[in-house]
Amino acid sequence: MRTIALAAGFGVLVPRVLRAGSGSGACAPTTPDIEGPFYLGGSPFQVALAKQDEPGESLSISGIVYANDCTTPIAGAVVDVWGANNDGCYNNNNECSPHGDDRFNLRGRMLTNQQGAYAFSSVKPGRYLNGATYRPSHLHFKINAPGHPIVTTQLYFEGDPYIPVDQWASDPASAGRIIPLTANNGALAGVFNITLDVPPGESGIPYNQDAARALTMQCSPNPFRGDTVITYAVQTADRVDIGIHDITGRRVRALVSSVHGIGIYNERWDARDDAGRQVPSGIYICRLQSGSCVETMQIVLAK
Ligand SMILES: [Fe+2]
Incomplete structure (x- = not known):
């Protein structure tokens, strides 16, 4: 202990x-x-x-x-x-x-x-x-x-x-x-x-206290079924791009692509690709880019 x-x-x-x-x-x-x-x-x-x-x-x-x-x-x-x-x-x-x-x-x-x-x-x-x-x-x-x-x-x-x-x-x-x-x-x-x-x-x-839990990026629930919420912080006003990539690195879903002010944001991912199709169970990588900063996070879809 x-x-x-x-x-x-x-x-x-x-x-x-x-x-x-x-x-x-x-x-x-x-x-x-x-x-x-x-x-x-x-x-x-x-x-x-x-x-x-x-x-x-x-x-x-x-x-x-x-x-x-x-x-x-x-x-x-x-x-x-x-x-x-x-x-x-x-x-x-x-x-x-x-x-x-x-x-x-x-x-x-x-x-x-x-x-x-x-x-x-x-x-x-x-x-x-x-x-x-x-x-x-x-x-x-x-x-x-x-x-x-x-x-x-x-x-x-x-x-x-x-x-x-x-x-x-x-x-x-x-x-x-x-x-x-x-x-x-x-x-x-x-x-x-x-x-x-x-x-x-x-x-x-x-x-x-509440918003501060999610400075940078996290995801809940994870692993998930159905959908999950990605919470992220923008610490410098800039363009933010968030994509979901499969384990091979191929982007399956463009989730966010816009200019953000400083703040905390939530984005839901419904386990679908850009064409609206359900993606298979497995490991996915959420990749956030803002300016020259890149952060990645592993998300597991378990059906
Ligand atoms: Fe070290």
Whole structure:
């Protein structure tokens, strides 16, 4: 049973001590880092990223997302996290086990609350070999305030002997993203505050507990029979195209193709193709494109 008391969750104050990205204590936006090859779009909104029986050390991370004055919290920011398992393996790598069949294990998105806070639990990622040396334990993040660019970065942990030999972790720009972990009721806990280059007061979509569940894209029910509703967020006013593709990549249905303003939208798919014919049971890919951003999501039709 994996039970973690999050170090700082919703409604709990987080000490404003670590100004992520600053390194020197000065106010500066959180620095970017490489994305790596294992990102998956469309992670569910969840705060417990690991399966109950996931091997490894329990880890909880919490923090506040700030505007570029390093003081004003940003509500409704999206914090998208993914990490390797205890063996240093990502679950979209076929060698992963035992939860390699769950594509969103050790992944999840959170939405900052009205105090700008986010929090999640997972397991401490294992190191993995990159060339001749191991990459230090790290978590990947994508963070953005609605309507503003996504910051892709990585979080490292103090004392990891592989930080000095890792070209990304040892970069001086990463200094503000190496945090201490403390033992907390048998779990490791750390605070990662994030500063976005967003002026105070420009957080885009107003915080809304219900609408906010669906920032980016999700689908319910899934698997489905009959029809399903795709909910998606537009974070920058732009043209949006959503298509349903079969497993070969062929588009079977053009669902949406129009200019959207910032907001949350719903679109129903009735399991029919462009000609109005019922499509067969199976796996389909919903592909959303807005500007240069593309997000895909798997939908399963089970009749
Ligand atoms: Fe990685």
